[in-house]
Amino acid sequence: MxxxxxxxxxxxxxxxxxxxxxxxxxxxxxxxxxxxxxxxxxxxxxxxxxxxxxxxxxxxxxxxxxxxxxxxxxxxxxxxxxxxxxxxNVQLPMKEHPSFVSQPTEPVFQNVEISRLESPTLLRYLAQRGIPKEIAQKYCVKVDYQLRGKDYYAIGFENNAHGYELRSAFFKGSFPPKHITHIANGNGRCNIFEGFIDFLSAEKLGYNDGNDSLILNSVSNLHKALPFLSDYPLILCYLDNDAAGREALAKLQKEFGDRVADKSSLYPDHKDLNEYLVSISPKHTNKLKF
Missing domain, CATH: 3.90.580.10 (Zinc finger, CHC2-type domain)
Structure with a gap:
């Protein structure tokens, strides 16, 4: 072939x-x-x-x-x-000179609009995950977009390349480009999270405490984070208690040695920090008003 x-x-x-x-x-x-x-x-x-x-x-x-x-x-x-x-299970010719270059698929998102996060539906979704309105509005926005000709909206969390992580009760994805989010407060310590929901959870729990934060927005972005972390004397890892989280932690420890501290012991019986926050938060109902 x-x-x-x-x-x-x-x-x-x-x-x-x-x-x-x-x-x-x-x-x-x-x-x-x-x-x-x-x-x-x-x-x-x-x-x-x-x-x-x-x-x-x-x-x-x-x-x-x-x-x-x-x-x-x-x-x-x-x-x-x-x-x-x-x-x-097919064979290629011994010599092959491709006459084309692999092309990316056409853009999927259209008519994207960014606005203040005021949607009761989206704020209710975050409240059910333990995230209060004031924290959500400080770091997130509402993203309206069209996908395959249909209108949608979601919570948006901006990354360093001005793309957005998108979340709602029915959707988890991203508006490209995909990248990390680095929030610098001028502190000598940096908290690192896999996703922005865990970062918001740390805000609610008081774990950030003025530290800088780096949100990977996917463990596949770990290599993009390394240059941002190189100067921190202490890196506090709030990563998931799963294989991907442990692998990311091991890579960080190999790169930065004893400057890396594993904070997942704060939620040993839960998959991630947000799951822990939900477990200790009061239960919310659909009658919440914002």
């Missing part, structure tokens, strides 16, 4: 060969748990008609070559082609 033939392989078949099945299908759109990272709600979509994918959790999308690159963590075209061929 030549390179152009690899490009026509249905992404759904490629994923099936790798052991990944969709959790939902609507027409020609299939929804999966992201196949190359851990997540608890499926946010990875495949458009079978156009044969492209989009990962709402990372803001990454494209064709089968781009997807192969996500699996092998490489932008090398030949390595991507080899991975696809090996996975599909």
């Amino acid at each position: 030549d390179i152009s033939g690899l490009k026509t392989i249905p992404i759904a078949d490629f994923l099936r060969r790798l052991g990944h099945a969709p959790v939902a299908q609507k027409g020609r759109e299939l929804t999966y748990f992201a196949p190359y990272r851990e997540e608890h709600k499926p946010s990875f979509c495949v458009n079978a008609e156009k044969n492209v994918f989009y990962d709402f959790g990372t803001g990454c999308g494209g064709d089968i070559f781009k997807l192969a690159g996500e699996f092998i963590h490489s932008s090398d075209f030949k390595a991507q082609a080899k991975y696809i061929a090996d996975s599909m």
